[in-house]
Amino acid sequence: MEGMPTSPPSRCGDPECQELTTQGRCEKHQRRAWANKSKAWGSGSTRKWRTFRAQMLEREPQCRWCGAKTGLEVDHLIPLSEGGSKWDPANVQTLCKAHHEVKSDQDRRRRTRPDGPGLTF
Template sequence: MEAGGHVPYAAPSRCTRRCGRLATEGGRCDEHRRKAWENRSANDLKLTGADRRRIRKEQLQRESRCRLCGSDVDLQADHIIEIADGGAPFDADNLQTLCQTHHDEKSKAERARRAIQRRSTRG
């Protein structure tokens, strides 16, 4: 501690986008700082367990088989446009029924697409 009981600030860090500028907020310089609408907090996007159960129940009443293969086993209510991508969490038009296999395949492809998108926007 310095005289007077104050803890010194940490040394300034560089922008995580490796542009060489000093970071001002969130590890990024002013130019690379995220906009207010980008990458909403995961906490803002989460549905409660009760929400998920209600959505699943309502969706399976509307559509009781996998939209892709017709299976009626291990069904999931799937957001066509994922919530993380701006899809409406409670809109029936943004829901489809998928079996667990097709749901897993779609989710994996969406994660890969987002990863590629993140890499292509860096710099």
């Protein structure tokens, strides 16, 4: 759109670079999408995972924390990033989306602050 004001150029967001840019980082230092993606999950959703997930949801058809029966997700009790088994049925539980987010947030905080409080269920 012509006539739209633009930000004045500023230094690249990389501390070592002196290049001027209007987008935070110069072309050379743009971050790649998914560059920091966890390697624990591997290739992501596969037919094997979808089958395993369906079996686990059939075995445990409601949220273990609140009993909800919709919006269910399969959660690893011991996260894959901490060495938990991806395929062990004893390492998974069914949680509703809201509780899965709470549990995942607690897992992340525990990884970044190992001396912090444990999980609260």
